[in-house]
Amino acid sequence: MDDKEKIKELEKEIHELEKDLIHDHLTSLKTRAFFEEECNTYLSAIANFEAGKRKEWFGFKHLSVLFIDIDHFKKINDTYGHEVGDRVLKKVAEIVSGSLREGDTVARWGGEEMVALLLGANELDAKEKAHNIRKKIESLRFNSLKDLKVTISIGVAENFPGANCAGLLKNADLALYKAKNSGRNKAVAFSMITE
Numbered sequence: 001m002d003d004k005e006k007i008k009e010l011e012k013e014i015h016e017l018e019k020d021l022i023h024d025h026l027t028s029l030k031t032r033a034f035f036e037e038e039c040n041t042y043l044s045a046i047a048n049f050e051a052g053k054r055k056e057w058f059g060f061k062h063l064s065v066l067f068i069d070i071d072h073f074k075k076i077n078d079t080y081g082h083e084v085g086d087r088v089l090k091k092v093a094e095i096v097s098g099s100l101r102e103g104d105t106v107a108r109w110g111g112e113e114m115v116a117l118l119l120g121a122n123e124l125d126a127k128e129k130a131h132n133i134r135k136k137i138e139s140l141r142f143n144s145l146k147d148l149k150v151t152i153s154i155g156v157a158e159n160f161p162g163a164n165c166a167g168l169l170k171n172a173d174l175a176l177y178k179a180k181n182s183g184r185n186k187a188v189a190f191s192m193i194t195e
Helices: 003-022 032-050 073-080 082-098 123-138 165-181 190-194
Strands: 063-070 105-110 113-119 152-158 187-189
Touching (some): 032 063, 032 113, 032 165, 063 073, 063 082, 063 123, 063 165, 082 113, 123 187, 152 165, 165 187, 165 190
Parallel strands (some): 152 187
Antiparallel strands (some): 105 113
8 A cells, every 4th residue: 555545544534533523323413512512603603793803794693402302212212122212313313403404403412312503593483493393203103113102302492692502501401301391292492481
């Protein structure tokens, strides 16, 4: 193997390693670390533009987060096995990511939880998107498992002055907690729990 071939092979390996660092292996969604970095970058850009520290603009001042959790996922794993659980997780991830616009980001947060960053979406827009995703998941069927029904609960939160990613996710997580504790298979906006 000559030097050019070695370099091409190393570049290919580097590309694969970079891909592994930002993508969850099972779902092909972005990783939690990538999501947090992306979220903080956009929030910082919005804050700097509003404070006059940034001249160029990328076209939006709203940003919302969906915190998504598959309802009763442990029961799915316990009843059907982890292989089916993985199939459910992959299918939900596919539907969520396929429901977003180019530029939005969806990541696996951990276990059966996912988060989505919706650029330019205010809370009302994000809640509507959450309801659409929820309905798609609710109608999901697995041919070989006729009795398997999958639902999700979603917490929705919009950016606020001085927001960082941790604060925005905390609000979305509180809304998710409310969705799960009020019957599951619903989307709840953070403003609904703070009124």
